[in-house]
Amino acid sequence: DAGITQSPRYKITETGRQVTLMCHQTWSHSYMFWYRQDLGHGLRLIYYSAAADITDKGEVPDGYVVSRSKTENFPLTLESATRSQTSVYFCASSLAGQETQYFGPGTRLLVL
């Protein structure tokens, strides 16, 4: 039972580079989410997706792009990384309805 995985787990990049964080789930959950976690801000939703080809903005979407061509994958792209995007990024998934969200192990991103 692989569950939900994220890659890479750690990433160092430079300002201005494009970075893609991958998220994969094996449960066939309808919903997938991207959060960032920062000291002093807690967890904030970046984007979410209710199904393949359906995505919507969360609280802090600027500077990020998502796509969801397949139910099991939900990549997050930083088009031109900035230092303020240094953070821990968590992917999560859930069944539709009132189910809880299940979180991946996280990706620690450092933008120099």
Added chain:
Amino acid sequence: ELKVEQNPLFLSMQEGKNYTIYCNYSTTSDRLYWYRQDPGKSLESLFVLLSNGAVKQEGRLMASLDTKARLSTLHITAAVHDLSATYFCAVPRDNYGQNFVFGPGTRLSVLP
């Protein structure tokens, strides 16, 4: 706009003692979720509370929801060191959606 608050934000307690963490939120919701996060780790689902008066218990933790007061409590009974973690509550922005707003977290430290 939905706001979710927790108190206390930091809690240091001795093993064997009881304590309660509070989560209150600013708009109507019939659902609330509790998560646990160990240092450097991902979030783990603890409880899903789906109606007014809902009470869930797991081991030394008990969570309840009062939707009229817009308040949830997480009660710790006879704390042990293994409960040291950060605890988050989360509330959906609307009653049918999966767009959660997380509280800031309560960092619990249980001292021997």
